[in-house]
Amino acid sequence: GQQLNQSPQSMFIQEGEDVSMNCTSSSIFNTWLWYKQDPGEGPVLLIALYKAGELTSNGRLTAQFGITRKDSFLNISASIPSDVGIYFCAGQRETSGSRLTFGEGTQLTVNP
Amino acid sequence: GAVVSQHPSRVICKSGTSVKIECRSLDFQATTMFWYRQFPKKSLMLMATSNEGSKATYEQGVEKDKFLINHASLTLSTLTVTSAHPEDSSFYICSAREGRAQAFFGQGTRLTVV
Numbered sequence: 001g002q003q004l005n006q007s008p009q010s011m012f013i014q015e016g017e018d019v020s021m022n023c024t025s026s027s028i029f030n031t032w033l034w035y036k037q038d039p040g041e042g043p044v045l046l047i048a049l050y051k052a053g054e055l056t057s058n059g060r061l062t063a064q065f066g067i068t069r070k071d072s073f074l075n076i077s078a079s080i081p082s083d084v085g086i087y088f089c090a091g092q093r094e095t096s097g098s099r100l101t102f103g104e105g106t107q108l109t110v111n112p
Numbered sequence: 113g114a115v116v117s118q119h120p121s122r123v124i125c126k127s128g129t130s131v132k133i134e135c136r137s138l139d140f141q142a143t144t145m146f147w148y149r150q151f152p153k154k155s156l157m158l159m160a161t162s163n164e165g166s167k168a169t170y171e172q173g174v175e176k177d178k179f180l181i182n183h184a185s186l187t188l189s190t191l192t193v194t195s196a197h198p199e200d201s202s203f204y205i206c207s208a209r210e211g212r213a214q215a216f217f218g219q220g221t222r223l224t225v226v
Contacts, residue, residue, distance in 0.1 A: 033214070040222065045216070088156070098144065104154070104155050
């Protein structure tokens, strides 16, 4: 079953606001990934993190791999309407054959 | 990024029939492919992992005779839902990776069994 706790479940924000979401786990992951899924589509990779403490940016997105390797956060700055969607974190372990464990997702709504 | 194409994007089938979903890697060799199932407003649940030329490894609780997976080439994997029933209606998503690179996801297939 799911081992990742992702929060918040949903967010309603105004255009221009910053957004933060996070994932925590009871066990260690070697890689943390953040995806965005639009309705009726497959997930698209936003950011991949490979080292504890790593902070990586992709445009207005910034994500960090927690020092303990049990958590990660994603920040979106200056949100725009096209940021609407479901954001998923995913953890990966070398010992699990590269299988991904997904969080439950954060539904983001941006009001213009 | 790499392109993974899934077909069809939507399919409606009658109860008792079988339906095949294709997943193709368009610009890389997919040594490993993954099949997921997603219920509305829920996360992705891994169904099985397949390596090219080998039998798929199914997750606990996934019936291998119900969900037939074939990964006969480095660019194509298929998922066949056999004797489909309404409870099999769902969003099915594949992902593919080359070697140890990150996996890329297909667009998903919405299956409705009536």
